[in-house]
Amino acid sequence: MNLLPLFIGFGLVTTAVLAIASVGFTLQYAVTNVLNLAYGEVMTVGALTAYVVNHRGGSIWIGLVAGAAAAAIVSLLLNRFIFGPFARRGLKLFGMVVVAIAVSLILANALLIIAGSSNFSYQFDAGPTFRGLGMILSTEQLVVIGIAVVAMVAIRVLLTRTKLGRAMRATATDESLARACGISVRRVTDAAWLISGALCGIAGVVLGMSVTGWGVFTDQGLLITIVAAAVVGGIGQPYGAMLGALLLGIVTSMVAGYFDPAYRDVSAFVILVLFLLFRPQGILADVVAQREVVT
Amino acid sequence: MTNAQQFYVTLLLIYLGVDIIAALGLNLQFGVAGIMNFAFIIFQSAGAYAYALCTLGPPGPGNLLGAGFQTYFWGTSLPFPMPFLVAIAAGALLSLVVGAVILPRLRGDYQAMAFLVVSLIATGVATNQIGLLNGANGLSLVPKPLNDQLQLSFFDYGWFYLGLTAVFCLIAWWFVHRITSSPLGRALRTVRENEQAASALGKDVRRLRMLAFVIGGGLAGLSGALLVGFISAWAPGSWTYAETFVYVTAVIVGGFGSNLGVIIGVLLVPIVFGELTRFLPDVGQSGWIDAGQFIVYGVLTLAFLWFRPRGVFPERRVLYARPMIAKSTPASASPEGGAPP
Numbered sequence: 001m002n003l004l005p006l007f008i009g010f011g012l013v014t015t016a017v018l019a020i021a022s023v024g025f026t027l028q029y030a031v032t033n034v035l036n037l038a039y040g041e042v043m044t045v046g047a048l049t050a051y052v053v054n055h056r057g058g059s060i061w062i063g064l065v066a067g068a069a070a071a072a073i074v075s076l077l078l079n080r081f082i083f084g085p086f087a088r089r090g091l092k093l094f095g096m097v098v099v100a101i102a103v104s105l106i107l108a109n110a111l112l113i114i115a116g117s118s119n120f121s122y123q124f125d126a127g128p129t130f131r132g133l134g135m136i137l138s139t140e141q142l143v144v145i146g147i148a149v150v151a152m153v154a155i156r157v158l159l160t161r162t163k164l165g166r167a168m169r170a171t172a173t174d175e176s177l178a179r180a181c182g183i184s185v186r187r188v189t190d191a192a193w194l195i196s197g198a199l200c201g202i203a204g205v206v207l208g209m210s211v212t213g214w215g216v217f218t219d220q221g222l223l224i225t226i227v228a229a230a231v232v233g234g235i236g237q238p239y240g241a242m243l244g245a246l247l248l249g250i251v252t253s254m255v256a257g258y259f260d261p262a263y264r265d266v267s268a269f270v271i272l273v274l275f276l277l278f279r280p281q282g283i284l285a286d287v288v289a290q291r292e293v294v295t
Numbered sequence: 296m297t298n299a300q301q302f303y304v305t306l307l308l309i310y311l312g313v314d315i316i317a318a319l320g321l322n323l324q325f326g327v328a329g330i331m332n333f334a335f336i337i338f339q340s341a342g343a344y345a346y347a348l349c350t351l352g353p354p355g356p357g358n359l360l361g362a363g364f365q366t367y368f369w370g371t372s373l374p375f376p377m378p379f380l381v382a383i384a385a386g387a388l389l390s391l392v393v394g395a396v397i398l399p400r401l402r403g404d405y406q407a408m409a410f411l412v413v414s415l416i417a418t419g420v421a422t423n424q425i426g427l428l429n430g431a432n433g434l435s436l437v438p439k440p441l442n443d444q445l446q447l448s449f450f451d452y453g454w455f456y457l458g459l460t461a462v463f464c465l466i467a468w469w470f471v472h473r474i475t476s477s478p479l480g481r482a483l484r485t486v487r488e489n490e491q492a493a494s495a496l497g498k499d500v501r502r503l504r505m506l507a508f509v510i511g512g513g514l515a516g517l518s519g520a521l522l523v524g525f526i527s528a529w530a531p532g533s534w535t536y537a538e539t540f541v542y543v544t545a546v547i548v549g550g551f552g553s554n555l556g557v558i559i560g561v562l563l564v565p566i567v568f569g570e571l572t573r574f575l576p577d578v579g580q581s582g583w584i585d586a587g588q589f590i591v592y593g594v595l596t597l598a599f600l601w602f603r604p605r606g607v608f609p610e611r612r613v614l615y616a617r618p619m620i621a622k623s624t625p626a627s628a629s630p631e632g633g634a635p636p
Contacts, residue, residue: 035408224412269412
């Protein structure tokens with residue numbers, strides 16, 4: 001039996017989760033320039049909120065919306081009360097990265113105290129399994145891929161067709177110039193954290209749907225893979241992040257399938273380090289540079 | 296003193312000594328030279344594993360310490376001071392390799408991210424390659440230095456080891472103090488504050504950074520060896536990336552760049568706050584004390600970065616001549632005026 005299509009199938013599910021999460025991560029980084037290493041914990045907040053809704057009898061879809069909303073609010077609060085004030089004051093010698101790691105550790109351990117280290121899973125009807133092109137995918141896995149496609153289209157529409165999207169792109173390119181053009185950078189920043197948080201929450205719930213069991217450390221473990229997808233695509237570039245998610249999703253599934261599942265995360269870390277060292281601008285840098293000249 | 300109290304006090308003081316050596320190393324890199332080394336713990340770990348391998352003896356069925364339940368790729372038994380020297384060399388050598396790859400290429404967020412990921416890769420490999428360093432179970436039954444020769448009781452040996460730690464601690468402090476108070480220390484601070492200015496003055500910025508990084512790595516290696524020499528066991532669980540953050544917090548709370556501040560930081564962060572957390576009532580989930588410790592460290596870091604970014608004991612501003620503009624800008628000369636713009 002040829003295993004390749006099977007692994008590609010699993011890789012596409014990982015890609016879907018990664019794409020949602022890394023687009024949110026990169027969008028927020030582009031606008032605010034803060035490396036939000038607490039992203040994994042915000043994801044867990046979304047996943048746990050959906051779990052609570054789901055186990056009180058709500059459907060997983062209500063849970064998805066609640067999870068996205070909770071994560072968006074947490075994300076906004078983090079910016080309002082921690083990242084924003086520190087960024088405005090400016091940290092001499094210390095990057096915001098120290099603040100971000102501190103926030104990440106506080107949140108991670110608070111979540112551990114609240115939720116414990118047990119495993120959770122959502123309750124919903126598992127539909128039939130589909131086979132095709134050598135892949136075997138369950139209904140929920142197909143739904144996960146579907147959600148990712150919808151989210152990506154929505155982000156594309158937001159960035160190209162709406163006033164907010166244009167304001168976000170302008171702020172990302174040059175904040176002071178955007179301010180001079182009458183854009184309220186503060187509101188755009190808030191919007192970026194909200195959207196990023198919502199995507200993060202969706203990714204957390206969707207990840208929980210696609211695996212059999214997850215705990216408070218699952219999303220934290222995925223953080224570096226999400227960052228890797230963002231860096232591979234060129235940090236700050238949403239379309240690059242989608243491409244990065246595809247690369248990371250397929251490669252990590254191949255490594256897990258053909259080599260050793262324990263090296264799944266390590267392979268993502270190695271890709272991240274190699275890109276940081278040899279191509280920190282990401283794979284799309286040349287394309288983007290050309291397009292900027294043209295348009 | 297009861298035996299339990301005696302053990303608690305010696306263990307705590309040995310931890311204090313080990314943490315001081317490690318924090319002095321991190322301070323040299325992070326505080327003095329401005330390198331965001333979020334992989335610091337792997338250099339401590341390199342020293343600990345090097346010490347273990349140099350004392351456990353060759354792996355295989357003939358070895359009473361390692362037979363049957365632990366596997367590792369190589370081992371030998373060296374007499375007393377040698378394993379510590381090998382540990383220092385291991386920390387320094389690993390720093391040389393990691394530093395040579397990361398330091399010249401990356402700055403700021405990207406540098407921090409690269410170090411963080413290197414730390415995660417190291418944990419991943421050490422956990423999953425069982426044959427290398429016994430995987431997630433780690434190495435145990437590591438011999439204590441001079442334990443066989445001295446024939447001391449368990450508790451007397453604790454006091455002896457405390458003395459040994461104190462000696463190493465004094466040597467480390469003297470060594471780091473010599474560097475930071477010398478022209479070399481001044482040059483390192485210049486690199487931290489303004490790379491271009493240092494470069495324009497003819498300083499080899501890359502070499503200076505590398506030097507601080509490697510010496511810090513050597514100190515990390517020594518601290519790891521001292522730690523494993525007493526507790527006799529070392530596993531990937533003891534050096535997750537979050538452990539680096541304990542030292543980062545100590546450096547920030549104490550006062551980065553200041554050696555005395557760092558000692559106070561270690562006294563406050565892992566010892567006072569870390570141990571106080573243990574006496575909290577056990578109300579939550581099991582293991583919530585450990586989680587609580589990290590919350591305390593995180594909150595301390597945020598609070599100090601916001602209210603007192605130069606720490607309890609700030610780095611002394613060395614003035615070489617009476618500044619002519621001192622009257623117009625008093626803030627720039629006072630140690631507390633360092634609130635970043």
